[in-house]
Amino acid sequence: MNFQISAELIEQHNRRERPGLMRAEASLRRELRRRKLNPDRVFLAARHFVVAVPSWGLAAGGTRFARFALPGEPRDIYEKLEDAAALHRLTRQNPTVSLHLPWDRVENPAGLRAYARRLGLRFDAMNSNTFQDQPGQKLSYKFGSLCHTDPAVRAQAVAHNLEVIEIGKKLGSRALSVWIGDGGNYPGQVHFRRSFDRYLESLGKIYAALPRGWRLYLEHKPYEPAFYFTVNADWGTSYVAAASLGPKALCLVDLGHHLPGTNVEAVVARLIRQGKLGGFHFNDAQYGDDDLSAGAINPYRLFLVMNELVDAAQDPAVKNFHPAFLLDQSMNLKDPIEDLIQSTEALHRAFIKALLVDRAALSRAQEKNDPALAERALKQAFETDVTPWLGRVRLENGGAIDPIGVFRQSGYRRAKIKERA
Numbered sequence: 001m002n003f004q005i006s007a008e009l010i011e012q013h014n015r016r017e018r019p020g021l022m023r024a025e026a027s028l029r030r031e032l033r034r035r036k037l038n039p040d041r042v043f044l045a046a047r048h049f050v051v052a053v054p055s056w057g058l059a060a061g062g063t064r065f066a067r068f069a070l071p072g073e074p075r076d077i078y079e080k081l082e083d084a085a086a087l088h089r090l091t092r093q094n095p096t097v098s099l100h101l102p103w104d105r106v107e108n109p110a111g112l113r114a115y116a117r118r119l120g121l122r123f124d125a126m127n128s129n130t131f132q133d134q135p136g137q138k139l140s141y142k143f144g145s146l147c148h149t150d151p152a153v154r155a156q157a158v159a160h161n162l163e164v165i166e167i168g169k170k171l172g173s174r175a176l177s178v179w180i181g182d183g184g185n186y187p188g189q190v191h192f193r194r195s196f197d198r199y200l201e202s203l204g205k206i207y208a209a210l211p212r213g214w215r216l217y218l219e220h221k222p223y224e225p226a227f228y229f230t231v232n233a234d235w236g237t238s239y240v241a242a243a244s245l246g247p248k249a250l251c252l253v254d255l256g257h258h259l260p261g262t263n264v265e266a267v268v269a270r271l272i273r274q275g276k277l278g279g280f281h282f283n284d285a286q287y288g289d290d291d292l293s294a295g296a297i298n299p300y301r302l303f304l305v306m307n308e309l310v311d312a313a314q315d316p317a318v319k320n321f322h323p324a325f326l327l328d329q330s331m332n333l334k335d336p337i338e339d340l341i342q343s344t345e346a347l348h349r350a351f352i353k354a355l356l357v358d359r360a361a362l363s364r365a366q367e368k369n370d371p372a373l374a375e376r377a378l379k380q381a382f383e384t385d386v387t388p389w390l391g392r393v394r395l396e397n398g399g400a401i402d403p404i405g406v407f408r409q410s411g412y413r414r415a416k417i418k419e420r421a
């Protein structure tokens with residue numbers, strides 16, 4: 001029997017933390033009533049918050065420069081699910097895992113699905129990988145994959161995506177995320193229009209193979225690995241591709257995939273307006289695709305994104321709005337489980353704060369061209385300390401009030417270092 005974090009330890013911790021939490025929560029509820037908000041309604045919405053975990057976020061990351069060994073890290077997808085289950089025991093907010101093929105070798109999808117079910121987990125979107133070569137691969141992706149000039153390379157990349165869909169079907173997944181590194185480093189290297197034609201043609205074949213009820217997420221990124229020109233570099237390109245493919249194709253917004261200064265929340269609003277927002281890869285960044293913990297650098301930006309989502313969810317005019325939430329980060333320094341706890345908490349915090357925005361006051365200020373009062377409506381919500389509800393929601397759902405405290409005391413990583421030696 002592999003080591004697990006016990007329900008007794010969580011309960012023991014929660015008993016100790018509970019009185020202080022309840023006092024803090026009562027004071028938060030009083031403050032919200034004073035602002036004429038209904039605390040019960042906000043709490044109910046806050047309770048249902050969940051976010052999927054990326055399988056690659058459970059082991060040591062750091063793909064750009066170097067990887068440092070993480071003692072006790074999972075060695076295969078089964079051990080990654082074991083760690084995801086430990087995370088979910090603590091938060092009760094991470095019930096699904098997103099796989100990345102072929103990084104995750106899935107030889108027996110039915111067996112893996114049963115194993116996940118026993119751990120209380122399900123599978124989220126599948127991720128294909130045609131941005132690097134795999135051992136034994138016939139044709140190279142050095143000069144591209146879905147957009148390659150050679151039809152044989154494109155066919156190989158399409159076939160990989162179809163295989164990922166097939167495995168995803170057996171795992172109970174309902175979506176495929178496609179990010180490609182196709183592009184070029186030098187002016188003249190790639191024909192802009194024709195490479196995009198090839199992108200659409202290849203995606204069309206993948207789209208045609210989507211099972212009923214599936215969605216195709218297109219993820220854009222401005223640069224890296226292609227520095228001069230990237231085929232799907234921005235939300236506009238991504239939108240054009242999704243719109244020309246059809247209703248099952250949607251745009252995925254990775255918070256780190258924007259040039260410095262981009263107004264990401266406005267990008268989100270634009271995609272919502274077009275009925276094309278598929279979901280998110282949440283993380284934070286100082287420069288580019290840094291893949292840091294969500295909200296680590298700029299929690300206000302995260303709040304402003306959540307604000308757009310809450311605003312859209314409450315607007316009856318908005319259609320086709322079911323954004324998927326996935327974390328996408330690469331752990332280099334922190335323990336991955338602690339990092340994912342912190343990101344989940346940062347998202348939950350931003351989401352609850354967005355629920356506190358006085359939308360009537362904000363709307364009035366906007367109509368009257370009153371930037372001071374409009375900003376105040378946002379800042380009042382953002383500056384409210386909703387910490388008591390983070391713990392309270394976890395407690396209500398059977399998780400830990402202080403997940404990192406329990407994780408440290410459990411000795412989980414120490415046990416895994418021994419088991420996985």
Ligand SMILES: [Mn+2]
Pocket residue numbers: 219254281328
């Ligand atoms: Mn991503």
